[in-house]
Amino acid sequence: MKTLLTYSSKTGNTKKVAEGIHKILPDDSTLASVEENLNPEQFDLIIIGFWVDKGTADEKAINYMKTIKGKKIGLFGTLGAYPDSEHAKQSMIRVKELIEPQNEVLAEFLCQGKIDPNLTKKFEKLPPDHPHAMTEERRKRHLEASKHPNEDDIKEAQGIFKELLSSLD
């Protein structure tokens, strides 16, 4: 079975998770940024990594996802929100809706990833009545995100995709 692990990453978080997952994939699997735009037809299993942008996958990841048809798929992503939050759950649902229905999504994983400090600064400048204004809760979440992805996140992702591979043996 030929496996492609492809990812989109603006600031490196998703790339870090991708490199961690790649370590447990068979030696002949391919690791590539979505920007390399590899032909999905050459692969049986495609694992795609994205970063969450406005509650869905980032545009580059979405554009690549749309080119995939009739494949086994694994999804992983990083985001600023907590992975067990409603926002994370809804983001993953939206991503799955973007995948063509002839594909089969067999595994999924999300973890936090540090938020671009420029975005945090933007939130800090918003007036207190703005829906995205910086609150104590939001500050705490950004601080927690700044510690991710960590070793435990990578291990968890590796476990999920190891299980996926063994289910296909």
Ligand SMILES: Cc1cc2nc3c(=O)[nH]c(=O)nc-3n(C[C@H](O)[C@H](O)[C@H](O)COP(=O)(O)O)c2cc1C
């Ligand atoms: C423009 C922008 C929009 C974002 N939108 C969201 C969002 O809607 N929800 C969320 O939880 N995190 C959001 N984030 C946080 C990123 O998803 C998170 O930091 C991610 O780990 C970045 O991944 P990367 O380092 O691979 O680019 C956003 C970050 C940026 C810069």
